[in-house]
Amino acid sequence: MRASDKAYAALRSDIIEWRLPPGSVLAEVELSERLGVSRTPVREALARLSAEGLAEPQSGRGVVVTDISMDHVRELFELRLALECRAAELACERGDSDIFRALHDRLSNVDALLSEQDPDRRGYYELVGALDSAIDAAVGNAYLAQALKGLRVHLVRIRRLSHDNTTRLAEAAREHATIALAIANGSPAVASAATTVHLDNSLRHLLAANHS
Amino acid sequence: MRASDKAYAALRSDIIEWRLPPGSVLAEVELSERLGVSRTPVREALARLSAEGLAEPQSGRGVVVTDISMDHVRELFELRLALECRAAELACERGDSDIFRALHDRLSNVDALLSEQDPDRRGYYELVGALDSAIDAAVGNAYLAQALKGLRVHLVRIRRLSHDNTTRLAEAAREHATIALAIANGSPAVASAATTVHLDNSLRHLLAANHS
DNA sequence: GATAGCTTCAGTGTATACATAGAACGCGCA
DNA sequence: TGCGCGTTCTATGTATACACTGAAGCTATC
Numbered sequence: 216m217r218a219s220d221k222a223y224a225a226l227r228s229d230i231i232e233w234r235l236p237p238g239s240v241l242a243e244v245e246l247s248e249r250l251g252v253s254r255t256p257v258r259e260a261l262a263r264l265s266a267e268g269l270a271e272p273q274s275g276r277g278v279v280v281t282d283i284s285m286d287h288v289r290e291l292f293e294l295r296l297a298l299e300c301r302a303a304e305l306a307c308e309r310g311d312s313d314i315f316r317a318l319h320d321r322l323s324n325v326d327a328l329l330s331e332q333d334p335d336r337r338g339y340y341e342l343v344g345a346l347d348s349a350i351d352a353a354v355g356n357a358y359l360a361q362a363l364k365g366l367r368v369h370l371v372r373i374r375r376l377s378h379d380n381t382t383r384l385a386e387a388a389r390e391h392a393t394i395a396l397a398i399a400n401g402s403p404a405v406a407s408a409a410t411t412v413h414l415d416n417s418l419r420h421l422l423a424a425n426h427s
Numbered sequence: 428m429r430a431s432d433k434a435y436a437a438l439r440s441d442i443i444e445w446r447l448p449p450g451s452v453l454a455e456v457e458l459s460e461r462l463g464v465s466r467t468p469v470r471e472a473l474a475r476l477s478a479e480g481l482a483e484p485q486s487g488r489g490v491v492v493t494d495i496s497m498d499h500v501r502e503l504f505e506l507r508l509a510l511e512c513r514a515a516e517l518a519c520e521r522g523d524s525d526i527f528r529a530l531h532d533r534l535s536n537v538d539a540l541l542s543e544q545d546p547d548r549r550g551y552y553e554l555v556g557a558l559d560s561a562i563d564a565a566v567g568n569a570y571l572a573q574a575l576k577g578l579r580v581h582l583v584r585i586r587r588l589s590h591d592n593t594t595r596l597a598e599a600a601r602e603h604a605t606i607a608l609a610i611a612n613g614s615p616a617v618a619s620a621a622t623t624v625h626l627d628n629s630l631r632h633l634l635a636a637n638h639s
Numbered sequence: 640g641a642t643a644g645c646t647t648c649a650g651t652g653t654a655t656a657c658a659t660a661g662a663a664c665g666c667g668c669a
Numbered sequence: 670t671g672c673g674c675g676t677t678c679t680a681t682g683t684a685t686a687c688a689c690t691g692a693a694g695c696t697a698t699c
Contacts, residue, residue: 218683243651253684254651255467259474266478268573276651276691290568297513297571305505356502358581359509361480362574369570430653455681465654466681488661488681 219256222246223263230269230280231372237282241270267368283373285425291369292418296411298363302350303406306398310353315399318346322392325385339384346391350398377417378424390416431468434458435475442481442492443584449494453482479580495585497637503581504630508623510575514562515618518610522565527611530558534604537597551596558603562610589629590636602628 226246229235241261247254261278264270273279306315321342322328328339347367351360379387390413397406438458441447453473459466473490476482485491518527533554534540540551559579563572591599602625609618 244649255683255685258651259470262471262474263478266475268570274691287569290570293513293517293568294570294574297509301505301509356505357499358480358502358506358578362506362577366570456679467653467655470681486661 217256218252219259222250222252222256223260225250226260226264227269227368230264231368233372233375235280237280239280240273241278241280267365269368269372283369283376285422288373288376288421289418291366291373292414295366295370296414298359298366299350299414300407300410302354302359302363303394303398303410304403305356305359306350306353307401307403307406309355310349310398310401312399312401314349314353315395318342318349319392319395319399322346322388322395325388328388329381329384336379336384339388343388343391346395353398373421376425377421379420383420387413387417429468430464431471434462434464434468435472437462438472438476439481439580442476443580445584445587447492449492451492452485453490453492479577481580481584495581495588497634500585500588500633501630503578503585504626507578507582508626510571510578511562511626512619512622514566514571514575515606515610515622516615517568517571518562518565519613519615519618521567522561522610522613524611524613526561526565527607530554530561531604531607531611534558534600534607537600540600541593541596548591548596551600555600555603558607565610585633588637589633591632595632599625599629 226235226241235241241264243254243257243261247257250257261270265272265278269281270278271281328342329336330338333339347363351363354360377383390409393409394406394413397409438447438453447453453476455466455469455473459469462469473482477484477490481493482490483493540554541548542550545551559575563575566572589595602621605621606618606625609621
């Protein structure tokens with residue numbers, strides 16, 4: 216593995232998991248010492264992070280972790296709605312029914328998904344990620360998939376703001392199950408509508424939990 | 428201006444204007460000599476181009492200009508449809524009617540737009556670009572705007588494949604005028620529909636001109 | 640006492656030297 | 670003559686030294 220990849224992966228996870236909160240300054244010399252590589256691969260990593268929107272150059276001098284306000288979240292969900300609705304519609308036309316029917320079944324088993332033995336909800340998030348991947352694969356559009364991938368980075372980062380309780384996650388799982396079922400049935404209008412409903416619910420819970 | 432910006436701008440325009448056709452290898456040493464800067468800023472420029480999708484690393488060794496097949500064009504237009512339809516809808520809600528009415532008027536004056544004294548159709552493309560910018564500004568969504576910006580880079584690049592004759596450009600201008608009018612009227616359904624029609628026409632002409 | 644200018648310094652921007660890996664070519668053997 | 674192995678070479682990956690810009694703090698003057 217290249218040193219620049221290592222630096223990129225380390226910084227990316229640090230940002231996404233809020234070990235480097237918004238506003239943190241990413242100084243090249245400090246990072247190169249902390250990560251044990253020279254400034255060159257660190258610079259490359261910072262450039263990639265800036266291109267992704269996780270960091271941004273500040274007044275031509277220094278790079279800082281980008282801020283995440285509720286306005287940003289609203290804008291993010293507006294883009295998300297456009298992309299995910301279309302992706303769901305296209306998956307209806309091109310997807311394999313059996314795959315999405317299986318995902319629907321697994322998503323419907325809420326009790327197993329949100330067991331007490333999984334406080335981090337890894338099982339839930341992995342299954343939701345599997346649905347995303349299945350949709351991407353069904354759509355078969357590299358540009359759309361790339362746009363969605365760039366979007367999901369930010370969504371993982373704001374997951375921390377959700378403070379999702381088990382009740383909401385169970386509700387979200389059912390919403391995802393509805394989407395999967397609509398795709399399995401090949402009903403683009405329903406898939407798009409279910410996606411719209413799910414995203415609206417998610418956004419409203421996010422806004423309510425962050426008093427703005 | 429930084430040397431890396433200079434290298435980036437030079438390579439970007441070389442790729443977009445097909446001086447560097449798809450498949451061209453972007454060798455660091457050769458570029459650093461040709462552009463008169465060292466390898467470091469050249470590397471930074473190549474990283475930015477790779478992030479944009481204009482170039483891609485080839486098997487871990489060397490960077491090449493990305494290929495543009497008709498399949499890619501189809502995928503590009505699929506993403507474009509999703510983004511531009513939503514942008515047009517949102518512009519209806521948030522845009523200033525006067526601005527889009529003025530754009531409609533200018534786009535309707537096809538004769539002035541496609542005069543014989545402008546063989547490169549600069550007047551046409553600048554006005555279409557102004558409509559794009561007006562929509563972006565009306566929507567007021569940085570994430571959506573960035574996604575559209577990343578998309579338009581590729582669109583400018585495939586413009587070379589269009590072989591647009593005056594008849595088609597006049598038609599396209601009228602389609603753009605229809606979109607601008609729908610936004611000025613605040614009719615999201617019409618704006619979205621007009622965008623869909625326009626993109627379908629554009630794509631069909633592209634495919635017809637490239638026999639696949 | 641306040642402001643303007645200068646000095647200093649920290650940190651980025653660039654260049655270049657060195658390490659390294661992948662590929663191509665050639666040679667030898669079957 | 671063809672295949673396989675080894676060597677060499679070219680181009681990328683990394684490290685580091687140097688240059689330069691922008692900012693902050695200090696001093697001197699009004």
